[in-house]
Amino acid sequence: MLGIWNLNKRSYFHMKDLTIGIIGGTGRMGQRLVSFFEDAGYQTLIASRRTSLRPLDLSQKSDVVVLSVPINVVEEIIAEIGPHIREDSLLMDVSSLKTRVMELMLKHTKSSVIGTHPLFGPNTRSIKNHTVVLCPGRGDKWFAWLTNLLKEKGVKVKITTPEEHDRMMSIVQGLTHLSTIALAYTMKTLNVNIDESLEYATPIYRLKLNIMGRLFAQNLSLYRDIEILNPYVREVATTFLHSVNKIAKMVEEGDMDKFAECLETIGDFVGDFRPIGLKETNRLFEEMLDNKDTF
Amino acid sequence: MLGIWNLNKRSYFHMKDLTIGIIGGTGRMGQRLVSFFEDAGYQTLIASRRTSLRPLDLSQKSDVVVLSVPINVVEEIIAEIGPHIREDSLLMDVSSLKTRVMELMLKHTKSSVIGTHPLFGPNTRSIKNHTVVLCPGRGDKWFAWLTNLLKEKGVKVKITTPEEHDRMMSIVQGLTHLSTIALAYTMKTLNVNIDESLEYATPIYRLKLNIMGRLFAQNLSLYRDIEILNPYVREVATTFLHSVNKIAKMVEEGDMDKFAECLETIGDFVGDFRPIGLKETNRLFEEMLDNKDTF
Structure with a gap:
């Protein structure tokens, strides 16, 4: 060519x-x-x-x-x-x-x-x-x-196009990293002892800790730029806040039916990615557990 | 024995x-x-x-x-x-x-x-x-x-003890799943086209989608119970909301220095888990990419 x-x-x-x-x-x-x-x-x-x-x-x-x-x-x-x-x-x-x-x-x-x-x-x-x-x-x-x-x-x-790229990145990078940062910030605020928590770790918790570790092991100015300089991230961050607000309110109210209904609706949105995610995480967990010594 | x-x-x-x-x-x-x-x-x-x-x-x-x-x-x-x-x-x-x-x-x-x-x-x-x-x-x-x-x-x-178990689970399961639910809820609210977004997927985004898929592929009443019936989850959910609120505000203000400082502080909290998470996710990504056909 x-x-x-x-x-x-x-x-x-x-x-x-x-x-x-x-x-x-x-x-x-x-x-x-x-x-x-x-x-x-x-x-x-x-x-x-x-x-x-x-x-x-x-x-x-x-x-x-x-x-x-x-x-x-x-x-x-x-x-x-x-x-x-x-x-x-x-x-x-x-x-x-x-x-x-x-x-x-x-x-x-x-x-x-x-x-x-x-x-x-x-x-x-x-x-x-x-x-x-x-x-x-x-x-x-x-x-x-x-x-x-x-x-x-x-x-x-x-x-x-550059615009379409930046719009997609406000989700693929902006929201993705924002949720990891928020999770880590919450654990910091709650003063969670990570070593102690590892004794109770489920595979998913371990995976989330790994994702968190990876983000903060890297050049933080890159993550700062992704969140602050992409203009589309502002709407994403506001929507994230509204979503967490609604969920936290349901937990506070303790309304079982309302929360169950909310989960069902989100599940419908996730749609075809449910069996895919289940299959892929099963494989990753086997990889993680088979190599527990080196992990 | x-x-x-x-x-x-x-x-x-x-x-x-x-x-x-x-x-x-x-x-x-x-x-x-x-x-x-x-x-x-x-x-x-x-x-x-x-x-x-x-x-x-x-x-x-x-x-x-x-x-x-x-x-x-x-x-x-x-x-x-x-x-x-x-x-x-x-x-x-x-x-x-x-x-x-x-x-x-x-x-x-x-x-x-x-x-x-x-x-x-x-x-x-x-x-x-x-x-x-x-x-x-x-x-x-x-x-x-x-x-x-x-x-x-x-x-x-x-x-x-039962109390210590439930307290730890409010983080290991309560917060972990809450963050996944919030991420999915945000994507639903923003009407993200998952298939389209996959064309722009980073390994971390793919991993987060997998975790999301897994959660919603399973018995949702279990996740409802974990979030609503564990009394320690309420404080966790409130703290999560406060954390997202602070982060969303920084994004809205666009204050580069303040956000960078916040990331540094969280990074110090994540501490020794930074190199561990980096190493483990590197291995998982290799596994994911080596088997892309079946993934």
Whole structure:
């Protein structure tokens, strides 16, 4: 597939000569990207606060410029390097939020632009079967190149608009992490002794503790950005609050019938995911219990 | 171990002749108990709404009477059969709540009494490595018998008081399930299309959907009982509401520093469980992704 188009004087035989410049390449996600592109046979350049190579120099030397820096830094970097990126190059980012970053990329450069969001973190051993969201910005050729590269590596590609991405992420990341944060905050407020509670752990409780442990083991500024900077999360947070309010009220009132009816209605919503979730969690619990020594 | 004591005229050689009577033995948990005791070599009797054998007859014919019925039914059954259970027998239950049920068992019978709570559901293939909570009620001999039997089968036994059990369960089950119910309720209120969202699923989101699916695939009256009948859950639900309120407010205000500080504080609370949770979820994700076809 790489051979069907000719990138500005390069024949497809020389595609492997492409230089991929990663800004933020010494961070954990940046390192992941470096090894991804190097494993695919490309040359890489790295610029970060810790390298002598500056982002501006990197962007002039690279065929593909990848932004792998926190949201609060990405804006000024785009403004700085955008005008200097070659028009035949590609500028792409890997931020969790797409609308704002893509607007800025399209505004500050004339190069091709793709917004990407890998739906996994730097702890992922293999990216096979994971999903990467792609938001086409400008330029079809680079888009075909990136899509093919990801698919070759077994990555599931989901193509969408920046707005749709951010709306979906307000649920997939915003609400999901908010519920974990709220659970942990409640346990903290109640002064729960986690070690003591583990003696009474059900598999589901253990799993929820694991999810909680994972979130707080990672870069907390990423979770802050996901919750605060995605404008769609506000409605999600308000709805979450209203839902907890209704449920807490039912518990307080002790109305068995009302609560049972509420559970039935939610169950209908969960629908077909009930047998799927049951089957998948059964498998995970077997995995957890079979390997209890190492868990 | 079974031979060290002599149960009312039986020699230990005849211990396997014990008859275990299971009330509610046609339910899913009841069936699980029947196969557990039969696999251990004991004879079983079953009484339920669907059997001709009545609970009263069963209790007179059994050396061990096991109550495996919903909380709202267990109270009247105890009052009915309690006075007719032989004094040298054992009465035990498997309810998720211990204080109230044990009070009633101790009040209505003169037999030995043990409150038990298996911390797993009927979907569990093997009970090895799972935990069963035991609350001693009356009688040492039967307590030794049950403890040994469970340990022989690789079950982790946790011995505690009914009050301590219920207090711990208000977190381990009460809060855990409340957070799942609240998450599902929020998604229902926001009218999230689950199938559509799956195209954007991160591993954690998929895991949370699985946990949700599992809960709503099961007997909802059990979850109703756990939330409404455990008196300690009220404070837990109120604290959960206050926590979500604080977090939603921070999202609404968009105060990056305040939210970051809050996350740091919660992270300190999660403490040593951060690397544990990271490691365990990494393993589970590999399991999930390696078997994506069957998942």
